[in-house]
Amino acid sequence: MDNERIVVTGMGVTSAIGNNVEENFSALQQSKSGIGKIEILETVHQDHFPVGEIKMSNEALAEYLKLPDFHYFTRAALLGAYAAKQALQQANIEEIDFQTGFVNGTSVGGMDVTEKLYHTYKENPSNFLFIEAQHPGFTTNKIADYLGINGVVTTISTACSSGANAVMMGAKLLQKKRLKRVLVGATDCLSKFTLNGFHSLRILSSDLCQPFDQHRKGLNLGEAAGYLVLETEEDAKKRNQPILAYLEGYANANDAHHQTASSATGEGSFLAMQQALKNANLNPQQIDYINAHGTATPNNDLSEGTAIQRLFQETPMLSSTKAFTGHTLAAAGAIEAVFSILSLQHQCVFPNLNFQTKMEDLNFSPQTSFQKQEVNYVLSNSFGFGGNCSSLIFSKAL
Amino acid sequence: MSNLREELKEKIIEQLNLEDLSVEDIQNDDLLFGDEIGLDSIDALELIVLLEKDYGIKLTDPAEGKEVFKSIETLAQFIESKQ
Amino acid sequence: MFVNGISTLNAQDISSSEETFFGEVQTYSSPILKTYFSDFRKYIKPAAMRRMSSSVKMGVVAASKVLASTNITQPDAIIVGTGMGCKTDSDVFLENLLASNEGLLSPTKFIQSTHNTVAGQIALQLKCKAYNMTFVQGAASFETALLDAFLQTNSSKNKNLLVGGVDEISKYSNELHQLDGQLKTEQEICNLNLLDYVSAGSISGEGASFFVVSGEKSEASYASVKDIETYNQLGKDGLKNKVLNFLKKNELNTEDIDVFICGNNADVNYDDFYHSLQTDIFSQTPQLYYKHLVGEFYTSSGFAFWLACKILRLQEIPEICQLNNFKPNSSIKTILLYNQYKGRDHSFILLQAC
Numbered sequence: 001m002d003n004e005r006i007v008v009t010g011m012g013v014t015s016a017i018g019n020n021v022e023e024n025f026s027a028l029q030q031s032k033s034g035i036g037k038i039e040i041l042e043t044v045h046q047d048h049f050p051v052g053e054i055k056m057s058n059e060a061l062a063e064y065l066k067l068p069d070f071h072y073f074t075r076a077a078l079l080g081a082y083a084a085k086q087a088l089q090q091a092n093i094e095e096i097d098f099q100t101g102f103v104n105g106t107s108v109g110g111m112d113v114t115e116k117l118y119h120t121y122k123e124n125p126s127n128f129l130f131i132e133a134q135h136p137g138f139t140t141n142k143i144a145d146y147l148g149i150n151g152v153v154t155t156i157s158t159a160c161s162s163g164a165n166a167v168m169m170g171a172k173l174l175q176k177k178r179l180k181r182v183l184v185g186a187t188d189c190l191s192k193f194t195l196n197g198f199h200s201l202r203i204l205s206s207d208l209c210q211p212f213d214q215h216r217k218g219l220n221l222g223e224a225a226g227y228l229v230l231e232t233e234e235d236a237k238k239r240n241q242p243i244l245a246y247l248e249g250y251a252n253a254n255d256a257h258h259q260t261a262s263s264a265t266g267e268g269s270f271l272a273m274q275q276a277l278k279n280a281n282l283n284p285q286q287i288d289y290i291n292a293h294g295t296a297t298p299n300n301d302l303s304e305g306t307a308i309q310r311l312f313q314e315t316p317m318l319s320s321t322k323a324f325t326g327h328t329l330a331a332a333g334a335i336e337a338v339f340s341i342l343s344l345q346h347q348c349v350f351p352n353l354n355f356q357t358k359m360e361d362l363n364f365s366p367q368t369s370f371q372k373q374e375v376n377y378v379l380s381n382s383f384g385f386g387g388n389c390s391s392l393i394f395s396k397a398l
Numbered sequence: 399m400s401n402l403r404e405e406l407k408e409k410i411i412e413q414l415n416l417e418d419l420s421v422e423d424i425q426n427d428d429l430l431f432g433d434e435i436g437l438d439s440i441d442a443l444e445l446i447v448l449l450e451k452d453y454g455i456k457l458t459d460p461a462e463g464k465e466v467f468k469s470i471e472t473l474a475q476f477i478e479s480k481q
Numbered sequence: 482m483f484v485n486g487i488s489t490l491n492a493q494d495i496s497s498s499e500e501t502f503f504g505e506v507q508t509y510s511s512p513i514l515k516t517y518f519s520d521f522r523k524y525i526k527p528a529a530m531r532r533m534s535s536s537v538k539m540g541v542v543a544a545s546k547v548l549a550s551t552n553i554t555q556p557d558a559i560i561v562g563t564g565m566g567c568k569t570d571s572d573v574f575l576e577n578l579l580a581s582n583e584g585l586l587s588p589t590k591f592i593q594s595t596h597n598t599v600a601g602q603i604a605l606q607l608k609c610k611a612y613n614m615t616f617v618q619g620a621a622s623f624e625t626a627l628l629d630a631f632l633q634t635n636s637s638k639n640k641n642l643l644v645g646g647v648d649e650i651s652k653y654s655n656e657l658h659q660l661d662g663q664l665k666t667e668q669e670i671c672n673l674n675l676l677d678y679v680s681a682g683s684i685s686g687e688g689a690s691f692f693v694v695s696g697e698k699s700e701a702s703y704a705s706v707k708d709i710e711t712y713n714q715l716g717k718d719g720l721k722n723k724v725l726n727f728l729k730k731n732e733l734n735t736e737d738i739d740v741f742i743c744g745n746n747a748d749v750n751y752d753d754f755y756h757s758l759q760t761d762i763f764s765q766t767p768q769l770y771y772k773h774l775v776g777e778f779y780t781s782s783g784f785a786f787w788l789a790c791k792i793l794r795l796q797e798i799p800e801i802c803q804l805n806n807f808k809p810n811s812s813i814k815t816i817l818l819y820n821q822y823k824g825r826d827h828s829f830i831l832l833q834a835c
Binding site: 118122141144193 | 559564565566568571574575576578579582583585586587588591592594595596597598600601602604605607608609610611612613614615616617618619621622625629632633635657658660661711712713714715825826
């Protein structure tokens, strides 16, 4: 890592297990999953696939955010603004200037709107302002406008590793002194597009997902938004801002094996974790807890598990929190960064729900209960389509 | 009988966008996932969709798929057995 | 950061000669400018190509060409900017979904619809396990990719990074863009006279521009990238301020700019951003534009970057791109690029001869 240490001074999250950081922690602590029946998304698959849905309608979100009637926010933008506001508030960022940047991740951005309006534009000119909503930058711009961020604003779209990559990009912008502070994270909402897309790949489970279980059948989708405010340690200390955690290291590598499936040896995951450790100047044995990508697909858990075994002589405590929130796509890396920091703040590890049987191909089992213990370094993994593998390492604030 | 095999070849060429192949290029016993035709796991998913959409046969066990999709011949026989 | 390799595919017949910019300038009377290049089979195996959308094909070919020209087989990073990603595949999946009311769907189009498919496919073709990133931020997509590379080469001088921008034409997007004022509605538009059409919107293009960059200069370096800045939103006053600060930060003033390349696209609602600089602080500077040649698309500024590198190499400017009558000095040293789209994603790129 380049000279300056990067710290987290604000966090915000909304997911199926809570609408702020405290609620999410409470659910994690009590092993209360948010996965259940689809209620808000209108889909023919309503009764077939459990999901991690946020039980807040778009109207409720818009009202909370005090948006005007014709606001043209996509659901992802609503969730994003909702969570981002929390992070900025906690970090006490009152005045936004050009030294404040925004790096957002999203995989399908405004697809929730596009799939509703796709054939309606020609008859309804009032929908014209939604035409570009299909593209990730649109959702990011809406959130940036809401927060008043006008300078460096960008979107990363690398599927399920987008959130983690946004954290990385933000850190780089700070380290190279392009910005003094940066809001980083991601947002994705449920949509027919992703539900049917993952279904066509046959990796959705019609039961509650079971990460790292021998009999896992696939993932449950979820929706969420998670954001961190990053600054340099020096800047945070200068303004007496409490530090929540340190971002010790990060890395991104590519599996280069297949468009959607991971290699059997988990090469991309292995390289990402290995390089993140190197970046952080740490040895594998110093990692106390891994928040795994753990989607509960037959392919990912085997690949990730194998990579972990290759890298760690003794596997640290490990769990996937996707059995709580569902797989929130781009947002996963971001909300799991928040969860990793919670683990450090509260000195605990979170359970990997629904686990029953150890995987035959692996020599470890995940953590199955909430447990208080010493945690100094947490590794968080996020792997996306296109072989995109990212790992972040956080450490405890003193 | 042979019409089904020809039909399958046509459908596979179209569905999987195998522009360079014609029906004559595919032998009934060629390994679809071998070097001759060279299909991959994404194609396997497409074939599952094709089977259900065009022939009304639902394949739920991926292991069964491996045998069924071995060649045009095995695929044709499977479809015939279900009719 | 040094640019050691360049390649571009778009509506023009890009010369493979080192001595010229283009082959015969392509003229179009339709507002849709499709890519001129067609020899994809030379670079991509049929088995892989059968699934590839236009953006993936263009991206893979532009990347192959630039890597071959620099003898790099394994770049240390692959960073791509795209404004619309694989729009056509995404639309096909969505249309099928809606038509079948969420019935049986083909997975291929879904897989291909993720925005990082181009970067992912390039990595797959090269078996490249290095850093792989995709930025999707409208007209700042390519610029952010370039900025990411710039930040990385600052600490790792000896790495060779592959950076590019790519976007494809989408038929449905163009239909909708004629409704919402992004695409000109005139039936016939001669691209070479683009700026004569004072109306809403522009013409639509597609293309891929890829570069090999490094923190180390080589014999074959085209240019040195001194700085890059992006601003999501700026008013015209803010714009002037930011440009001057950008130059000052790099110890330059407006007289030091030998060539000013702008993204004028004839959109009557937004070209004023360019005019405000072109009639004021850069009124005495040789000004060029390029969107009449390749059309407007989110990553068309990748072509501008290619153009700037070529200008610094050839030490001359293509007449077909001239906006005013000022000619550059005998030695072209510093080029400033400015682009924006619909008042958003303003970007400045500073390039110098090396």
